[in-house]
Amino acid sequence: MKSHRxxxxxxxxxxxxxxxxxxxxxxxxxxxxxxxxxxxxxxxxDEQRPYAYDDAPLAIGCGxxxxxxxxxxxxxxxxxxxxxxxxxxxGTGSGYxxxxxxxxxxxxxxxxxxxxxxxxxxxxxxxxxxxxxxVQTADGYFGWPExxxxxxxxxxxxxxxxxxxxxxxLKPEARLxxxxxxxxxxxxxxxxxxxxxxxxxHRVLGVSFVxxxxxxxxx
Numbered sequence: 001m002k003s004h005r006x007x008x009x010x011x012x013x014x015x016x017x018x019x020x021x022x023x024x025x026x027x028x029x030x031x032x033x034x035x036x037x038x039x040x041x042x043x044x045x046d047e048q049r050p051y052a053y054d055d056a057p058l059a060i061g062c063g064x065x066x067x068x069x070x071x072x073x074x075x076x077x078x079x080x081x082x083x084x085x086x087x088x089x090x091g092t093g094s095g096y097x098x099x100x101x102x103x104x105x106x107x108x109x110x111x112x113x114x115x116x117x118x119x120x121x122x123x124x125x126x127x128x129x130x131x132x133x134x135v136q137t138a139d140g141y142f143g144w145p146e147x148x149x150x151x152x153x154x155x156x157x158x159x160x161x162x163x164x165x166x167x168x169x170l171k172p173e174a175r176l177x178x179x180x181x182x183x184x185x186x187x188x189x190x191x192x193x194x195x196x197x198x199x200x201x202h203r204v205l206g207v208s209f210v211x212x213x214x215x216x217x218x219x
Contacts, residue, residue: 010055034103043096090140091156095121157212
């Protein structure tokens with residue numbers, strides 16, 4: 001059973017291994033401090049707690065997973081957030097990624113399509129004191145227009161193409177970080193919305209996520 005400290009060392013090692021693709025040999029200090037502050041064992045089922053600090057994804061029920069800690073840290077780093085930012089997360093899951101983001105930004109709005117997971121995450125985040133996170137049960141493909149525009153958007157499930165509603169809800173020069181692809185593996189992408197509403201896309205590295213599900217799949 002690994003410790004929280006060992007998980008942080010694993011993240012640092014992975015950053016060194018992947019520096020050719022991510023463009024840096026270490027992740028932002030603020031991101032690592034957030035990873036240090038959030039207890040991952042609180043966000044996994046009891047039977048998974050012995051593995052909570054392994055650098056690996058874990059099942060959380062309902063066919064969903066909590067992402068590998070390095071990928072959580074990397075996506076958080078790629079979002080390039082500031083303390084005054086308002087961020088949208090699509091794919092709440094257990095609430096772990098939202099908790100990490102909450103340490104770095106002013107407000108996190110997070111959407112989960114599976115009601116059971118959304119309710120559990122909301123209760124968990126409340127119990128642990130993450131008061132700047134708001135959870136909604138909805139199809140994240142369509143974002144959260146009532147709270148838009150956002151200073152950044154993170155999608156923690158794989159979409160076959162870039163969801164246009166999410167681009168529309170980004171502020172100019174803001175970033176959308178998401179895994180892109182219909183199969184597996186997918187590509188982790190950073191999408192930047194320009195002032196003229198055009199987008200720049202940058203591929204980071206190969207990843208494997210559960211698919212983005214919801215009503216948008218229905219013709």
